[in-house]
Amino acid sequence: MMRSAIVIVLTVLLPASLRASVLIVNGLSHAHTLNQTNGKAQGTIRVKNEGAKASRILIYRQDMIAACEQQVQYVQPGSQPRSLGNALKTNVDERTIAPAEEYDIRYSVEPDKSLPSGTYWQVVMVEVAEPVREQPKNGVQVDSKVRYAIQVIVDVGNFEGPQLSYEKVAYEKVSDQLSLLKVTLKNNSGFGARTNVIVEIYDSNGNKLKTTEPNSRMLYPGFCSTFDVAISDLPKGKYDCVIIADTKKDLFGSNIALQVE
Numbered sequence: 001m002m003r004s005a006i007v008i009v010l011t012v013l014l015p016a017s018l019r020a021s022v023l024i025v026n027g028l029s030h031a032h033t034l035n036q037t038n039g040k041a042q043g044t045i046r047v048k049n050e051g052a053k054a055s056r057i058l059i060y061r062q063d064m065i066a067a068c069e070q071q072v073q074y075v076q077p078g079s080q081p082r083s084l085g086n087a088l089k090t091n092v093d094e095r096t097i098a099p100a101e102e103y104d105i106r107y108s109v110e111p112d113k114s115l116p117s118g119t120y121w122q123v124v125m126v127e128v129a130e131p132v133r134e135q136p137k138n139g140v141q142v143d144s145k146v147r148y149a150i151q152v153i154v155d156v157g158n159f160e161g162p163q164l165s166y167e168k169v170a171y172e173k174v175s176d177q178l179s180l181l182k183v184t185l186k187n188n189s190g191f192g193a194r195t196n197v198i199v200e201i202y203d204s205n206g207n208k209l210k211t212t213e214p215n216s217r218m219l220y221p222g223f224c225s226t227f228d229v230a231i232s233d234l235p236k237g238k239y240d241c242v243i244i245a246d247t248k249k250d251l252f253g254s255n256i257a258l259q260v261e
Helices: none
Strands: 022-024 041-049 055-065 073-075 088-090 094-097 102-109 118-133 143-156 164-173 179-187 193-202 208-211 215-219 224-231 237-246 251-260
Touching (some): 022 143, 041 094, 041 143, 164 237, 179 193, 179 251
Antiparallel strands (some): 041 102, 055 073, 055 118, 164 179, 179 224, 193 208, 193 237
16 A cells, blocks of 8 residues: 655756756655644755855745646646645745755645545745856856755545556657657546556567566646656567556556557
């Protein structure tokens, strides 16, 4: 059975040449389960300044929406029915961190007692107020904002195994060395599930050729997630594939025929 609760995930989009001086250092996930809606969960987001000067950070909340076949969106709190809304609170809205200092942003989650069982979530944004400056290119100076999107996910009540459906499977050739099988799954239940996807590949005689490396993502209730499964070293030809999605409570499988050009 999956034991989930509050999961914190760090997501940063920066050019490869940049390195942020402010980092999140206490791991990507923290787990809590609230068996009753009158419970309370608490945790910390540890921030460290590895730069040579003080940095000011801004802390605010947003909802994260991962609709099928769409880019992830960050919107105002309360924009989706399973938002934590005002139940999620942080101890500060901004903070200046000295060089080499580590600081714990404390958060608490106290859901409304009327909430039905299920998974609820929200995002804590930690934004570095001062932009990171890239080296000039062709005389143009580019400043990049650094934001960490930290997801706070709460399971309320007795966990129930999710019901997953395969929404889309597509083959994409990225380069001569790399191809991807893009598997889109939807969670049709009230609880979220961290799901692991693998693909077993067979030749036309039924011989297993390989099993792909595990690919793990969070699937939120009512929303989708696309798993990019690397498919490499396959000569041109036809193959039979078995896709397996494992939630640690149930397995969901799908068979497809794959043509490698």
